[in-house]
Amino acid sequence: MKTIVLTAFFLLELIAMFAFGYWGYHIAGTVKIIIAIVVPVCVMVIWGMVLAPKASYAVFSYPTRTGLKLVVFALAAAALYTSGQHAYGIAFLILSILIIVTVFINDWHKI
Template structure:
């Protein structure tokens, strides 16, 4: 059973990367002009990564717990799903959303969020 918990943590990391990629993908395809595309495509994923690193990661400089942490996790993961949906990748957004809900549920059920 331990391997399933480790697999859930691995999936969580992959989902973090997917969220950053999806946000960047949306950013590069939104807006007009190269400067705006670069700012959105690089800046928004960087902002999401900074928020994750400061408040949610295991070695967060300002660790959060409980409801605030859950909101931040849903915010970053959800932004990835919304970005996929906005780019008309509806099936991928749905799959991502389902995996996000299952992963977050298992993370909190197994108390992996404190690790």
């Protein structure tokens, strides 16, 4: 069970990065390709520095980091929703909440 949840958590991270890129590409204007690349890269850098299990700047406790990950996932769901992918945005948010709750219930915060 733990392996399945942790794999799903990792897939959520990848989908979130895709969602930010998709959102960036669907912004009107001539800079959409730049935004589609820069926004996910910035999120990845911040994730790696602050939210990853072996983060460079682990200034938050594991439960706090898990809560902040939910915020990132919620922003990714909002990005999908605002780019016209309403069903995917809602489904991603619901799945993110279910996985985060599973992590909290089983005390697997070190992910």
